[in-house]
Amino acid sequence: MIRLFAGMVTGLLMLTGSASAQDAWPSKPITLVMPYAVGGGADLMARVLAESLRRNLGQPVTVANVTGAGSVLGSRQVAQAAPDGYMLLMNHIGLSTAPALYKNLQFDPVKSYEHIGLIAEIxxxxxxxxxxxxxxxxxxxxxxxxxxxxxxxxxxxxxxxxxxxxxxxxxxxxxxxxxxxxxxxxxxxxxxxxxxxxxxxxxxxxxxxxxxxxxxxxxxxxxxxxxxxxxxxxxxxxxxxxxxGAMTVWYGLFAPAGTPKPIVDRLSGALQAAIRDPEVISKMNSWDATLYDVKYAVPSALRDTMAKNVALWTQLIQASGLTPQ
Missing domain, CATH: 3.40.190.10 (Periplasmic binding protein-like II)
Incomplete structure (x- = not known):
């Protein structure tokens, strides 16, 4: 009985500690992985988003360019990262093609992430x-x-x-x-x-x-x-x-699968604030990008978009005769 009680107390303390950590998030800088090179269009958009997230979350958001194998290396790094909200991924439509283009991918664009929300299309x-x-x-x-x-x-x-x-x-x-x-x-x-x-x-x-x-x-x-x-x-x-005609590139924000819901919700809220941010709007307009309505800056919208695009591009790539690398 004493052991059972002690186990219950330990479990409650662990839950309390976990909840406290989530409540305190973010308590340190956040890394936003950009799987394309510095200076490209995707990188420029990531840096504008990172600055707006910094203002909304109260912690530095640093863009880390992790390039290679299309966007696979950077995307894999985030998929395999600790699900604590301190490593995020900004990627685009290209992520949905990875299952059809690469063998031994080691992650799934739908299952390996918490999908924070859609950002813009360009x-x-x-x-x-x-x-x-x-x-x-x-x-x-x-x-x-x-x-x-x-x-x-x-x-x-x-x-x-x-x-x-x-x-x-x-x-x-x-x-x-x-x-x-x-x-x-x-x-x-x-x-x-x-x-x-x-x-x-x-x-x-x-x-x-x-x-x-x-x-x-x-x-x-x-x-x-x-x-x-x-x-x-x-x-x-x-x-x-x-x-x-149909070739516009949508961008989304991702976190590792298993990231606690309170953190996902906070990130989605910060993303929605970024979409309303006058500085973000001005920059996106200068690049002819169209920001999504905030109702699409939510997990379900990005998850559904990703799932549909994986199916679409898998079919198109297989029909093209490209052999997975």
Whole structure:
């Protein structure tokens, strides 16, 4: 009886201690893992989000770029981290392609995370180096079809947004080109500008500045409307590339599976506050990104979106004949 009572007391103390730890969260800095390289569109968005989360949570939120194998290495690190709310992941639609692209993944995009909520979606822009002999999207399509054996297209690795967009671009054009993988958009631009690579389909968050700075030319924007920052650039249907119409990249915030619900709820609340944050809104507008309504900055919305996208991209990737690495 004494042992039973002692066990009950110990259990109650453990529960109380756990609850106290959750109530005190966050009591130290938080790491936001960004699985793409510094300077790319995804990285820029992560840093804006991190600053808003810092203001709402009262602790520093540091962006850690953990790159490699598309977004797999950084995503795996968070999936396998302690579920205490101190290591988070910001990733996008590319995470949903991982099961179809990689063997021995060691995590599941649906089951290995607490899905905090959706953040924003952003269109992509097909850009090319100044050496590419095409003045507009019509000439680009003709050039790629005639020179498919020598045209090169950069991506930020298997399953990245740039890779998915490149797949749909090739499908729309009706020609397979040579893909060149990088650890992020930033290093790819250096090779595009030097003429070592011809094309890339990058998010407007990273590509618009490159276009306005004169480093690359813009040919077509994905989605179903033109963008305010480059109003003269046609969107997919206007450019005769209907398959690019659905190619917008959604972003979400994740924590390791098993993170206590009070922490998940606090994170979701901080994310909703970020979506209302004037500084975040201003930055996202400058990148032609569309912030989700706060009703989608909740676990169920991101979880459902992830599950549907895993099914969709698995089917598309298998149909394309790509072999998992």
């Amino acid at each position: 269109p992509m822009l097909v850009v090319g180096g100044k050496h590419v002999p095409a003045k507009d999207v019509k000439e680009l399509i003709e050039y790629v079809r005639k020179n498919k054996d020598k045209v090169t297209m950069a991506s930020s690795g298997m399953g990245s947004g740039t890779h998915l967009c490149a797949m749909l671009f090739q499908k729309a054009v009706g020609a397979q080109v040579t893909m060149v993988q990088y650890k992020g958009s930033a290093p790819a631009y250096a090779d595009i500008q030097s003429g070592r690579v011809d094309l890339m389909c990058d998010s407007t968050g990273g590509s618009v500045a490159q276009v306005k700075g004169g480093a690359v030319n813009a040919f077509v924007v994905t989605g179903n409307k033109r963008i305010s920052s480059l109003p003269s650039v046609p969107y997919s249907a206007e450019g005769g590339l209907n398959d690019l």
